[in-house]
Amino acid sequence: xxxxxxxxxxxxxxxxxAQVQAQAQVQPQARGQxxxxxxxxxxxxxxxxxxxxxxxxxxxxxxxxxRVVTPAGRFVSGQIRLGSRMEFHLAPGAVLAASTRLDxxxxxxxGEHRAFVVAQGAEDLLxxxxxxxxxxxxxxWPTPDAxxxxxxxxxxxxxxxxxxxxxxxxxxxxxSAVKDCDNVVIDGVTLTAPWDSPNxxxxxxxxxxxxxxxxxxxxxxxxxxxxxxxxRFVERLQITNCRISSDDGALKFGTRSESGVRDSLFSxxxxxxxxxxxxxxxxxxxxxxxxxxxNIRIATGGRHWRHFPIFxxxxxxxxxxxPLGRIEGLTFDGLDITTAGNIxxxxxxxxxxxxxxxxxxxxRVEDAQDLAATAGKPRGNRRFQPVPGAADHSGVVAHVVLxxxxxxxxxxxxxxxxxxxxxxxxxxxxxxxxxxVDAGPVSVR
Numbered sequence: 001x002x003x004x005x006x007x008x009x010x011x012x013x014x015x016x017x018a019q020v021q022a023q024a025q026v027q028p029q030a031r032g033q034x035x036x037x038x039x040x041x042x043x044x045x046x047x048x049x050x051x052x053x054x055x056x057x058x059x060x061x062x063x064x065x066x067r068v069v070t071p072a073g074r075f076v077s078g079q080i081r082l083g084s085r086m087e088f089h090l091a092p093g094a095v096l097a098a099s100t101r102l103d104x105x106x107x108x109x110x111g112e113h114r115a116f117v118v119a120q121g122a123e124d125l126l127x128x129x130x131x132x133x134x135x136x137x138x139x140x141w142p143t144p145d146a147x148x149x150x151x152x153x154x155x156x157x158x159x160x161x162x163x164x165x166x167x168x169x170x171x172x173x174x175x176s177a178v179k180d181c182d183n184v185v186i187d188g189v190t191l192t193a194p195w196d197s198p199n200x201x202x203x204x205x206x207x208x209x210x211x212x213x214x215x216x217x218x219x220x221x222x223x224x225x226x227x228x229x230x231x232r233f234v235e236r237l238q239i240t241n242c243r244i245s246s247d248d249g250a251l252k253f254g255t256r257s258e259s260g261v262r263d264s265l266f267s268x269x270x271x272x273x274x275x276x277x278x279x280x281x282x283x284x285x286x287x288x289x290x291x292x293x294x295n296i297r298i299a300t301g302g303r304h305w306r307h308f309p310i311f312x313x314x315x316x317x318x319x320x321x322x323p324l325g326r327i328e329g330l331t332f333d334g335l336d337i338t339t340a341g342n343i344x345x346x347x348x349x350x351x352x353x354x355x356x357x358x359x360x361x362x363x364r365v366e367d368a369q370d371l372a373a374t375a376g377k378p379r380g381n382r383r384f385q386p387v388p389g390a391a392d393h394s395g396v397v398a399h400v401v402l403x404x405x406x407x408x409x410x411x412x413x414x415x416x417x418x419x420x421x422x423x424x425x426x427x428x429x430x431x432x433x434x435x436x437v438d439a440g441p442v443s444v445r
Contacts, residue, residue, distance in 0.1 A: 035061040035068045037075070044073025049099060051078040062086045070094040070131060078104030082119040082127070090131025090166055097134040098149060098171070105149055108156070109179070115151035116171070119158050127153075127163045135171025141197050148172035148199075155181055164188055170197070175220065177204040178211055180232070186213045195247045195273075195302070197221035202246070207231050207259070212238045219245040224274070228256040229286055237264035243272075247302055250274040253288060254281030255379075257325055262289040266296065273301040277309040277337070282325035283316075283379075290329040300339040306369060306378070306394075307341030313377060314348040314404075316387040324351040331356075337363040342371060346393045347404035349431070356408040363399065364417040371397050371424070391431075398428035405432040413437075 038044070040060075041053035054077050057068045062083030072093030078101070082088050090096060098116045099105075105114035117133060119125055133152055140148045152171035155161050156179045167190040168175045175191045178184050186203070193200035202218040205211055206228040218224045224244040227234045244250040250271040253261050271277045277298035280288055300307035310332060314325055330353065337343075343363070347353035377394040393403035399415045402408060415426045429435055 033061075033066050035066055037068065037070050042070075042075050044071075044075055046074065046076055046097075048076065049078065049104070050075045051080070051099075051104065054080050054096075058082060058086070058088070070096055070129075077116075079106055079108075079115065080117045082117065082122060082125060084122045085124045087126040087128060088117075090129035090133070092130040094129065094131030095134050096131065098136050098152070100136055100139055102147065102149060109150070109154070113150040115154045116149060117153045118151070118156065119154075119161070120156045122155070122158045123160050125155070125158060125161045127161075128165060130165055130167075132167045132169060134169055135175070137170045137172040137193065137197065137200070140172035145173065145199065150174060151177050153177075154179060155184065157181065159183055161185070162187070166190075167192070169193065171200060173199045174201045174204055176202065177206060178208050179204075179206040181208040182210055184208065184211045186211070186216065188215045190217045191220060192217075193220045195219075195221050195245075201226050202244070204228060205234055205237060207234065208237075209233070209235045211236075212240075213242065214238075214240045216242040218242065221247045223248050223252045224250040224271075226252040227254070227261050229253075229259040229261055230256050231259060233259050234261045235263050237261065239266045239269065241268045243270045244274070245272050246274040248274070249276040249279040250298075251293070252276065252279045252281070255283050257282050257284040257286040257288070260286035260288050260325075261291060262287065264291045265294070266292070267294040269296045271296065271298045273299065275300065275302050275304045275307055276311050278311070278332075279308065279378075280312045280327065280330075282314045282327055285323040285325045287325065288327045288330065292331040292333065293335070294331070295334045297336045298339070299337075300341055307339050308344055308378075309335075309337040309339045309341065309363070310343040310345065311378065312345040312353060314346070314351050314353065315379075315390055316348075324348055326351055326354070328354040331359075332361060333357070333359045335361050335363075337361070338366060339363065340365070340367045340369045342398065343400045344377070344393060344396075345402050345405060346377070346391060347406070348391055349404060352404045352406035352432075353402075354405075354407050356402070356405055358400075358408070358410045358413060360412040361400075361414070363413075363415045365399060365415065365419075366417055368419060368422065371395065393430055396428050396430055397423075398425040400427045401430070402428070402432050402435065403430045405429070406434055408432070408435045409438070410435065411438040
């Protein structure tokens with residue numbers, strides 16, 4: 001598979017050297033505002049476990065505006081816990097690699113999920129530098145989820161956090177996450193893992209408000225940026241000026257949607273080699289409201305049997321009755337799309353998608369897939385079973401399908417590259433009402 005960024009191959013000889021706990025020693029006090037981890041006993045090799053030394057540097061610098069510095073070199077560590085009013089800095093050439101022993105990482109989320117670098121309950125925290133957090137995930141990828149380190153970098157219940165310029169690569173599972181936080185800036189960050197690495201989401205945004213992500217490069221084996229809304233709304237999220245490549249959804253809402261996502265903007269993005277460009281799964285009974293996707297280039301691709309530059313779906317759950325979710329105030333504006341698949345926006349008979357706007361959508365179809373030969377709509381998670389009789393418009397043979405939509409405006413829809421003899425319509429509106437189509441080369445069936 002061609003991808004715009006390939007994750008670097010691991011040079012570690014697994015099991016060639018035993019991890020050795022750093023020798024206990026008297027820890028020096030911080031010199032001014034800097035705490036250099038080598039002053040605390042960290043050693044730049046693959047045989048010394050530097051957890052104690054790095055944590056001592058963090059503890060010496062936290063709460064007083066200090067800066068913990070990892071210099072150039074490769075350091076191996078277990079779990080590092082950051083604090084408030086400090087900077088955690090990875091200098092150019094620095095690699096902080098995660099230990100390959102799961103026992104070196106304590107459970108930190110819900111008493112279960114383990115993390116490499118974690119901040120919990122922190123304020124005024126800066127994570128910076130041109131260095132690398134290396135998850136060393138290759139040895140763990142063939143193992144079950146429960147046997148893998150869950151998060152490479154996570155900030156949990158934090159406020160006023162900035163993550164700038166660092167690279168996170170090759171984690172056993174999720175590369176990074178923002179959970180139950182307010183006012184987080186992520187700028188210039190690189191998140192990479194091979195396309196076939198399992199469950200390597202680039203960035204999870206969970207139950208958080210006022211998160212701003214810009215100028216990032218994300219190339220991963222699962223979802224690029226994914227929201228999970230469980231206890232509170234993900235709101236006022238901004239993603240801008242990023243490049244995203246993903247084996248699944250480049251931008252994805254859900255499947256966890258008990259609360260929802262609202263008042264958010266996604267703009268000036270380039271998405272390549274992704275199964276979904278934008279995917280909104282509403283399956284847990286929440287609300288997606290007033291979200292806009294603007295000025296985005298989408299080129300779908302990858303190994304999956306069906307591609308969707310845009311996929312939106314409201315559905316039931318097969319494992320018990322739940323209130324139906326809602327999607328309203330959804331805008332797609334100024335999209336340039338290249339795809340073998342089609343756009344599918346589907347509501348539910350009892351909960352149609354409302355107040356939908358599609359403006360200036362330019363779509364080129366290349367090597368069109370056989371839409372009628374599919375095995376039903378995606379569920380967003382392999383564990384979710386289809387609900388008998390659920391609405392499913394995935395077999396509608398059209399380039400753009402709006403099913404169970406109540407209230408939509410379509411302006412400037414331009415679909416090109418249609419092969420000779422292709423009989424599918426440009427736009428299909430099954431079970432939809434109050435749809436206004438304004439000019440442009442559009443046919444309706």
